[in-house]
Amino acid sequence: MQPKVTFESWQLKSDLQYGIYAHGVEYPSEIQQQLIPQILAGKNVICHNNCGTGKTTALAIAALQQIDENINDVQIIIITQHKELVCSTNAVVTSIGQRMHLKSQNTEKLQKLNITVGTPISILNMLTKDINICNDIKTIMIDDIDEILERGFNQQLDQIMSSVPKSTQLVLVCKNMSEAILKKVIDPVIVEQK
Structure with missing residues (x-):
């Protein structure tokens, strides 16, 4: 029997580890074990999985680990398909990052934040209002990209992807893989639920 993978094995920030356990997560799920290390390694990733597997928590953990707390601008953008998911994703990020010195909020209040969670329209509006905001963006994570594309x-x-530096890491999460999704990312690592 293999030993259980723990969050400590990834050498996460101590305040982040505290937040993970305070959020009620003891061990990484199967999808988290596959997804988090790929994101932290800086790879472009397409994650193909079902609901309820811990993908939102995985995105939050990876985003929080990547943040440089000395930079006050947006570093991570998480895009979801509608306002309810913006709020729930932001709640997960805020809960897990509770002891970290960062700012995370949905795009209803446009501030200089480390992590910004929003819909495609709100993120595009934010980037168009302040083009300088793009300078420090490390990663764009798009949750349920298949459904976002279906919604037009x-x-x-x-436009969002062309606004950020070409070196920006892309993490796309979908339930249904398609050619349109594969075309969005250069040389992605594919992570699938077994």
């Missing part, structure tokens, strides 16, 4: 936001996603 392909053009907005393309």
Whole structure:
């Protein structure tokens, strides 16, 4: 029997580890074990999985680990398909990052934040209002990209991706893989639920 993978094995920030356990997560789920190390290694990732597997928590953990707390600007953008998911994703980020010195909020209040969670429209509006905000963006994470594309936001996603540096890491999460999703990312690592 293999030993259980723990969050300590990834050498996460101590305040982040505290937040993970305070959030009620003891061990990483199967998808978290596959997804988090790939994101932390700086790879472009497409995660193909089902609901309820811990993907939102995985995105939050990876985003929080990547943050440089000495930089006050947006470093991570998480895009979800509607306002309810913006609020729930932001709640997970805030809960897990509770002891970290960062700012995270949805785009309803446009501030200089380390992590910004929003819909394609709100993120695009934020980037268009302040083009300098793009300078420190390390990663864009798009949750349920298949559903976002089905809702007709392909053009907005393309505009967002063309606004950030080419070196920006892309993490796409979907339930249904498609050619359109594969075309969004250069040389992705594919993570699938077994």
